[in-house]
Amino acid sequence: MANFFQEIKVLYHKLGSPRYFYELSSYWILPLTSLCTLLIIIGVIGGLAVAPSDYQQGDVFRIIYVHVPAAILSQSAYMLIAVAGFIALVWRMKMAAMVARAAMLLGASFALLTLVTGAIWGKPTWGTWWLWGDARLMSSLLLLFLYMGIIALRESFSDEQAGIRASSFLAIIGLVNIPVIKYSVLWWNSLHQPATLKLTEKPAMQMEMLWPLLLMIVAFYCFFALMLILRVRNEILQNESNSKWLKELLAEEGK
Amino acid sequence: MSDSTSFTKIFLAQIKRDLLLGVVKRNEWLNPIVFLVLVQTLFPLALGGSPDLLENIAPAIIWVSALLATLVSLESLFRDDFEDGSMEQMLISASPFYVFTFAKIICHWLLSGLPLVLICPLLAMSFGIKPDVLPVMLLSLLLATPVLCCISALASALTLNARRGGVLLSLIVLPLYVPVLVFATGALSQAAIGVSPAGALYMLAALFIFALSATPFVLSAALKLSLSDA
Numbered sequence: 021m022a023n024f025f026q027e028i029k030v031l032y033h034k035l036g037s038p039r040y041f042y043e044l045s046s047y048w049i050l051p052l053t054s055l056c057t058l059l060i061i062i063g064v065i066g067g068l069a070v071a072p073s074d075y076q077q078g079d080v081f082r083i084i085y086v087h088v089p090a091a092i093l094s095q096s097a098y099m100l101i102a103v104a105g106f107i108a109l110v111w112r113m114k115m116a117a118m119v120a121r122a123a124m125l126l127g128a129s130f131a132l133l134t135l136v137t138g139a140i141w142g143k144p145t146w147g148t149w150w151l152w153g154d155a156r157l158m159s160s161l162l163l164l165f166l167y168m169g170i171i172a173l174r175e176s177f178s179d180e181q182a183g184i185r186a187s188s189f190l191a192i193i194g195l196v197n198i199p200v201i202k203y204s205v206l207w208w209n210s211l212h213q214p215a216t217l218k219l220t221e222k223p224a225m226q227m228e229m230l231w232p233l234l235l236m237i238v239a240f241y242c243f244f245a246l247m248l249i250l251r252v253r254n255e256i257l258q259n260e261s262n263s264k265w266l267k268e269l270l271a272e273e274g275k
Numbered sequence: 276m277s278d279s280t281s282f283t284k285i286f287l288a289q290i291k292r293d294l295l296l297g298v299v300k301r302n303e304w305l306n307p308i309v310f311l312v313l314v315q316t317l318f319p320l321a322l323g324g325s326p327d328l329l330e331n332i333a334p335a336i337i338w339v340s341a342l343l344a345t346l347v348s349l350e351s352l353f354r355d356d357f358e359d360g361s362m363e364q365m366l367i368s369a370s371p372f373y374v375f376t377f378a379k380i381i382c383h384w385l386l387s388g389l390p391l392v393l394i395c396p397l398l399a400m401s402f403g404i405k406p407d408v409l410p411v412m413l414l415s416l417l418l419a420t421p422v423l424c425c426i427s428a429l430a431s432a433l434t435l436n437a438r439r440g441g442v443l444l445s446l447i448v449l450p451l452y453v454p455v456l457v458f459a460t461g462a463l464s465q466a467a468i469g470v471s472p473a474g475a476l477y478m479l480a481a482l483f484i485f486a487l488s489a490t491p492f493v494l495s496a497a498l499k500l501s502l503s504d505a
Contacts, residue, residue, distance in 0.1 A: 162450050168446055169446045169450060177437055177438070181504075186433045186434070186504075189433055193429060193451070194450075197450075197454070200454045201453050204457040
């Protein structure tokens with residue numbers, strides 16, 4: 021067991037080197053792409069064809085298979101930015117800064133996707149695209165604003181690395197605030213309007229409905245990891261374009 | 276013992292210096308008040324001036340304009356010290372940096388938070404808020420404005436090296452203000468309908484204590500980051 025942790029530690033430190041990451045990650049892309057595609061195909065078939073339609077919402081509920089994974093990912097991505105940002109700030113690890121930077125726009129897109137699919141789902145079920153009175157909608161919107169804040173801060177620096185550091189710092193402050201924001205908004209909702217619509221309460225799901233959802237969540241995680249790796253590789257190409265190893269590697273590949 | 280007395284001395288000297296500079300510059304504490312009164316004048320004009328409506332939404336008007344008013348003096352908070360090099364002197368001096376940042380937060384509140392606390396009840400009375408709600412309003416302002424000052428000081432420290440202008444500061448600061456807004460207006464509307472606002476005020480007090488005890492350290496880390504990247 022001790023050996024295992026030792027190996028993980030060594031791998032972690034090795035991954036801190038752009039060169040090692042670039043070479044190693046080239047072996048991950050194909051398996052990850054196939055796994056992601058497979059899971060999405062099975063999940064979509066399961067969600068759209070196999071799962072029975074909801075007794076109240078009919079077929080409309082099937083958007084859950086995009087909406088919920090996107091919502092989960094938008095929060096996980098924020099966590100990743102804060103953790104990677106913390107590593108980048110404390111140990112000045114180059115790779116961590118690249119990961120934090122790459123995850124920002126991805127996380128923001130998932131947050132946007134959550135809001136859009138939520139609105140599409142809301143129209144037929146609650147009769148409106150948007151409810152200003154609902155706590156969940158508010159906290160998702162605020163999460164999108166937090167993302168916009170860190171991206172705007174990152175973009176307003178002339179020195180790119182300084183921008184990443186400042187926005188990572190902001191992401192960490194935001195991470196402390198996310199639970200506070202979430203619970204304050206819940207509290208605000210319960211104060212001003214009693215829950216007339218039980219839209220946030222999940223009914224106990226049937227197994228046939230649940231397994232495609234779980235598959236889709238895993239598939240979204242794989243998709244996120246794949247996109248993250250591709251973006252980080254792009255950043256390595258940009259940042260290390262003058263380094264010898266990269267030139268040699270690209271010459272080998274004939275590019 | 277000698278250490279702590281010298282910390283106190285430096286802390287007080289720093290507060291004295293910043294207050295002096297702020298009072299002399301005048302626009303640092305005057306601008307937020309003018310802005311606040313301006314924004315609050317616009318609401319009755321937009322809403323048609325019906326007294327009943329105004330009384331109902333007065334807490335919201337007052338709090339939203341107070342939040343916006345804290346943004347006014349934000350950009351200049353650390354700018355001068357940063358540009359003329361005095362911040363570097365504070366950083367390399369013998370006493371810890373958080374003594375200075377704590378003094379900075381206190382001064383920032385005295386100059387741009389306290390005026391808001393003093394003027395808001397006055398404006399609230401003009402909106403026709405019931406007199407028994409006023410103490411709650413004053414208490415919520417006293418507890419909440421230091422939290423706002425802490426958050427805005429952090430944002431100001433992080434944007435020192437950034438290109439200025441646009442909505443950058445508002446975009447960073449306003450989402451973080453949400454809990455304060457929720458609890459403060461919650462306390463006011465509870466008091467207005469005769470329910471005890473203690474719960475919301477306790478939450479505000481918790482935020483207040485947390486912000487004041489954590490921010491000096493976080494703020495000094497943020498300023499060090501900006502100084503090292505400058």
